[in-house]
Amino acid sequence: MADxxxxxxxxxxxxxxxxxxxxxxxxxxxxxxxxxxxxSWDKIWTTVDATKVSPGDIRTLTYMQPLYGETVIGIHFGAAVGAGANGIGVPGGGTAFYRFDAGVAGIQQLALKYQGLSSAVIYKTGTFTPPPSVPEPATWAMMIGGFGLLGTAVRRRRRTGAAAA
Structure with missing residues (x-):
């Protein structure tokens, strides 16, 4: 994972x-x-291909979308000069696949150990769900006032219905 x-x-x-x-x-x-x-990947490449980034021979990978929660990615390191081990630095380079938890704060950049980044894709990542908002005090006051008016209307309706009978 240090990669x-x-x-x-x-x-x-x-x-x-x-x-x-x-x-x-x-x-x-x-x-x-x-x-x-x-x-278990569904083997639908078009979905994955839509997430592909090809930034070139750099050591910082920046995604177009933040990664959240359980994330699965693939990275191809090309054959850059001095790129390193694991089949990287040879003709055709190498591809690695990673699974990690990007957390609720999210990750948009990864610092790469190897140079020669060719492309990267996202197989799975979560989405950010903001916590439910707490209504403003004015909203609470309006809501309580509305319930009060509704209660008054119901009570008046009962009285008019009882007087008519």
Whole structure:
């Protein structure tokens, strides 16, 4: 997990070449890699492809959307000079898959240990749900006043109904 600047989570390992693509061989390889940490992917590449970022040979990965809660990503490191171990720095580079908890505050950037970032995708991430808001005091006053008027109307209606009988 230190590969992406996190201390907790899991990595299914590095795989030779760029597996982040939509052809059947790559989709099957992704499915197998993601199954290593009990994540069952639906194999729909178009959904994943829509999250793809290709920022180039940098060490900070910035996503277009914040990551929240349980998150599963794939990163392809290209064959940059001096990129490092795990099949990275060789022709075709390597692809790694990670699963981690991005928390409720969210993560938008990951600091990468290896240079040669080619592309990254998101297989799963949560969404931010803001806590329910507490009404302003004026709203409470208006709501209580409305209930009072409603109660008065009901009580008057009962009186008029009883007097007519």
């Amino acid at each position: 992406i600047g996190l201390t907790t989570g899991s990595c299914s390992g590095f795989f030779q070449g760029n597996l982040l693509g939509g052809d059947s061989a790559k989709v099957n390889a992704q499915f197998t890699a993601l199954s290593a940490f009990n994540y």
